[in-house]
Amino acid sequence: MKRILLILAFSLLLPALYSFDLFLEEQPSRITTFTVKAGGGLYRDEQFLTDSKLSFAAEQNGQRYRSVAQLSYDVLENRLEADELSISLFARNLTIKGGLFTHPWGSASTSHVVDVLSSRDLRDGFVDDLEAMKRPSAMLLASSYFKNSSLDLAFKPGFSPSYLVTEGRYSLVPTAFGSATITEPDTSNLGSWEAGGRYRTSLGNLDMGLLYFNGHHSDPGFTITAFDSVTFLPTSLNLTYTRYQLFGMEGSLLFDPFTLALEGGFFLSEDKDGTDSSLYNSRFAYLAELSYTHPASSAFLALAYQGRYILDYSSANPVDVDYLASYDGKAYENTLLMVVEYPFMQQRLTARAAVTYNIESEGYAVLTSLSYALEDNLSVFLKGTVYGAAGTKSSLYKSWDDNDSLQVGMKAWF
Numbered sequence: 211m212k213r214i215l216l217i218l219a220f221s222l223l224l225p226a227l228y229s230f231d232l233f234l235e236e237q238p239s240r241i242t243t244f245t246v247k248a249g250g251g252l253y254r255d256e257q258f259l260t261d262s263k264l265s266f267a268a269e270q271n272g273q274r275y276r277s278v279a280q281l282s283y284d285v286l287e288n289r290l291e292a293d294e295l296s297i298s299l300f301a302r303n304l305t306i307k308g309g310l311f312t313h314p315w316g317s318a319s320t321s322h323v324v325d326v327l328s329s330r331d332l333r334d335g336f337v338d339d340l341e342a343m344k345r346p347s348a349m350l351l352a353s354s355y356f357k358n359s360s361l362d363l364a365f366k367p368g369f370s371p372s373y374l375v376t377e378g379r380y381s382l383v384p385t386a387f388g389s390a391t392i393t394e395p396d397t398s399n400l401g402s403w404e405a406g407g408r409y410r411t412s413l414g415n416l417d418m419g420l421l422y423f424n425g426h427h428s429d430p431g432f433t434i435t436a437f438d439s440v441t442f443l444p445t446s447l448n449l450t451y452t453r454y455q456l457f458g459m460e461g462s463l464l465f466d467p468f469t470l471a472l473e474g475g476f477f478l479s480e481d482k483d484g485t486d487s488s489l490y491n492s493r494f495a496y497l498a499e500l501s502y503t504h505p506a507s508s509a510f511l512a513l514a515y516q517g518r519y520i521l522d523y524s525s526a527n528p529v530d531v532d533y534l535a536s537y538d539g540k541a542y543e544n545t546l547l548m549v550v551e552y553p554f555m556q557q558r559l560t561a562r563a564a565v566t567y568n569i570e571s572e573g574y575a576v577l578t579s580l581s582y583a584l585e586d587n588l589s590v591f592l593k594g595t596v597y598g599a600a601g602t603k604s605s606l607y608k609s610w611d612d613n614d615s616l617q618v619g620m621k622a623w624f
Contacts, residue, residue, distance in 0.1 A: 238272040249591070249619020253379070255612045261619060262286055265293075274300050278311075293346060307351045312344045313364065315408055315421060317462040317471040320514040320547045320564070323495040324421055324458040324475050326406075327364060329428035330372040335380050335595065335613055338549070338564040338577040345370055359411040364423075366405065368398040371451060372428040379613050382606075384534070390444045394430075397451060402426065406456070415465065421458040421475070426451040431488040431531040452490040453480045467505055473497040484522025487530040492521045499547075507553060514547040537570035538603055544569040558583045572600040573607025587623040592616075 245265040253259055262285040270277045280293040296309030307313075316322035321340070328344040337343055347370035352363045375382050376392065383392075396402075406423030436446035458475030474496040481489035499514035523541030525533050537543055546569070551562040564577040574597070581591040595615050599608040 238270050241267075241269040241271075243267040244624040245621065246624075247619065247621045249593075249617050251593075251615055251617030253612065254614035259615050259617055260286055261617065276300075303355045305351075305353045305355075307353070308349070310346050310348055312341065312346050313349065313351055313362075314341070315362075315419075315460070316473055317417065317419070317460040318473055318497055318499040318514060319471070319501060320499055320512050320549050321497060321516055321545075323473045323497045323516060323518075324456065324460055326423050326425060326456055327366075329370055332382065333373050333375055333380060335597075335610060336566070336575050336577060338562060338579065345373060358413075359409065361410075362408040364406055365403070366425070367400055367403055369402040369404055369426050369451065371397060371426070371430060374430065374449075380610070386443055387447060391446045393446070393448045395449060395451070397426075402451075410460075416461065416463050418461040419459065421456060421460065423456040423458075424453070425456070426453050427477075427490050429490075429535070431490060433488045434529065450488050454478055454490075454492075467503050469501045469503075471497075471499040471501070484524070484532075487527050489531070490535075491523065491532050494519045494521075508557070509553065510549070510551040512547075512549045516545045516547065518543050537568060537573075537605060540570055542570075568605065568607065571603050571605035571607065573603070573605035574598060574600065575607055575610075588620070589622075590618070590620045592618050 243266070245263075245267075247261065247263045247265070249259075249261040251259040264283045264285065265281065267280045268278070276298040278294050278296050278298075280295075281290065282293055283290045292310055294309070294311045296307055296311045298305055298307040312328040314322075314325055315327060316325040325340075327349065328347060331343055331345045347366060348368060350365045350367075354361045374392075374394070377383075404423070404425035406421065406425065408419055408421045410417060410419040412418075430449040430451055432447045432449050434444040434446070435448055437443065438445050455478040456475050457478070458473070460471075460473045462469055462471040474494070477493050477495065479490055479492040481491060484491040495516075495518045497514060497516045499512055501510065501512035503510050520532050520536070520541045523532055523536070524530065525539050527533060533539070546567045547565065549562075549564045551560065553560045559580070559582045562579045562581075566575045568574070576594075576596040578594045579591060580593075581589050583589045593616070595613070595617075597607050597610040597613055599605060599611070
């Protein structure tokens with residue numbers, strides 16, 4: 211109850227806090243939204259699935275600024291989090307944005323290989339919303355817009371890694387490390403800074419972009435500091451995050467109603483010769499996506515191929531992080547993705563399905579949903595999630611096969 215009252219207090223105080231009314235004579239516009247989402251269902255292992263979240267969003271817009279506050283409260287986990295707390299200032303063709311937020315890089319819609327400004331949040335497994343699987347981080351972003359081009363310059367005073375789920379049904383810790391004490395480094399200091407830029411330009415129906423980023427792999431490597439003398443399993447681990455430099459490109463070509471999107475990059479690791487087993491090696495990553503949007507119905511279909519190739523790969527060391535993160539002991543990885551969305555009944559009913567299939571592990575994830583808008587501010591939904599593998603090879607998909615679920619619920623906006 212105290213958390214709910216705190217959110218309500220934010221809804222009253224934040225617009226005034228960010229208003230800048232003391233400095234500007236203009237009358238700003240304010241938008242406040244309160245969202246309730248509740249659902250329930252069953253997992254494959256017959257455990258009950260519950261989902262109950264409250265969200266608050268306050269936005270204030272002036273001629274020369276914009277302030278945003280978005281908070282979410284997980285009722286079941288008793289967890290209050292900030293999804294965005296940011297202030298943007300506008301001066302002609304320049305926008306400066308600071309605070310806690312996410313900012314997308316990349317041209318595809320199903321997945322990305324150059325969207326490196328935000329790490330992943332897999333506490334709820336895979337969801338069919340890329341933005342919902344991102345962890346916001348403290349950032350200063352300067353964006354300049356020209357006639358046919360734009361430039362982003364980003365600086366992050368610290369590094370927010372992917373959420374490491376160490377227990378529960380979505381745990382990311384290997385079974386052999388399940389009883390180990392895990393020590394995480396402090397990545398919020400200036401020594402963990404990240405910075406980079408993206409330049410985009412348009413040539414008719416072709417959009418192209420070049421990127422550079424100096425940052426960290428969002429997933430950790432590790433060093434084993436202690437073993438069990440009987441089982442020889444690790445009992446103590448120190449996590450470490452690999453610094454890299456990304457040299458990337460992205461682009462999209464529109465030939466209505468089709469769009470071809472391409473992304474690619476070279477991640478130059480601080481472990482340039484690939485000899486440190488706790489650090490990720492240098493790698494190439496690439497993605498190609500073909501999507502189709504029906505002009506009349508807005509039906510959407512996208513097919514994508516995503517891959518990577520690791521340099522200096524070796525399977526000789528069983529605790530090398532590149533070997534542990536690979537599938538079937540190979541230096542390469544290939545994944546196929548498909549997304550289809552179709553609206554019915556004058557777009558009040560929407561059916562959506564997303565499929566991911568990893569070729570090396572034969573693992574797959576299938577996400578399906580039906581949503582029906584009862585009113586403009588009220589909808590009900592039915593969601594199904596299936597994880598598994600076509601064969602017997604181990605993978606994240608196979609280890610999550612008990613997380614197959616079916617869920618019904620509602621979402622309301624006020």
